Amino acid sequence: MGELMVILAGVCWGIISIFIRAFSGQALEPLQICAIRVWVSVLMLAVCILIRDRSLLKIRLRDLWIFVGSGVFSLTFFSYCYFTSIVELGASVAVILLYTSPVFVMIMGRIFFHEKITATKLLALLLTFAGCVMVSGIGGFGGGHGVIQLLIGIGAGFGYALYSIFGGLASRRYSSLTVTFYTFLISGISLLFISRPVEIMEKTDISMLPYILGVALICTTIPYISYTYGLKRMEASKAAVLVTVEPLVGCLLGMLVYHESHDLLKLLGIVSIFAAVILLSVTGRGQKAENTQKQ
Secondary structure (H helix, E strand, C coil): HHHHHHHHHHHHHHCCCCHHHHHCCCCCCCHHHHHHHHHHHHHHHHHHHHHHHHCCCCCCHHHHHHHHHHHHHHHHHHHHHHHHHHHHHHHHHHHHHCCCHHHHHHHHHHHCCCCCHHHHHHHHHHHHHHHHHHHHHHHHHHHCHHHHHHHHHHHHHHHHHHHHHHHHHHHHHCHHHHHHHHHHHHHHHHCCCCHHHHHHHHCCCCCHHEEEEEEHHHHHHHHHHHHHHHHHHCCCCHHHHHHCCHHHHHHHHHCCCCCCCCHHHHHHHHHHHHHHHHHHHHHHHHHHHHHHHHC
């Protein structure tokens, strides 16, 4: 079940281009789009928690640093770096650099959670990164990009990876709803200072409401809850690789809906990412079965 929830998160994140295209038509900047996603998601989660169980809003003050980590150092920092790298480097290079994140997760998972770095994980990591390169287009690296620009792109991968660490810590103590709510709440507070809220209100109107609700529910609230749920049930390094179905879904969406090119290289990339996901899923089931027999 954990694997399916993580893959669901990747699928939901992968279709975000549908909404981004609509927002970009309103001249909204990337961080302003992120702010809309986060603020509306906070409201949705607050209503959900108040209806379901108000006790889910309770956290210990000594755990607040975890949510500052997941909200500011992961979600806000990742969004700034990723959206900036899309503008500076182009989407194809940005997504490749973003998916350096499993490397960071594997290293930090070893340091903080004592997770084993196995041959299977390394193979899945190699297949994933190769797949992302092929799906995004190798030619994107030929643009003579500056060191600072590339570091910002890698920063997106690092910020993305931090959610697996902070979210993993928080999910051991709180429910998925609680973790997601406070991550978004603290990220939303930080975005108030850098996204120019008055300008956002000036640029949006009632016609954008379906897109606002869609990006907040389908591409933000649901995937973050799903991914946090999955983190509670598997190693962070495994989840980080499984969620790389995101660029795969984005690629398929581009080919089927927006009629983008679908050459042999992209198809090989899709196969490579699928192979990594299947490899980890099968290995995970085998380990569970082995543990059950031992018990």
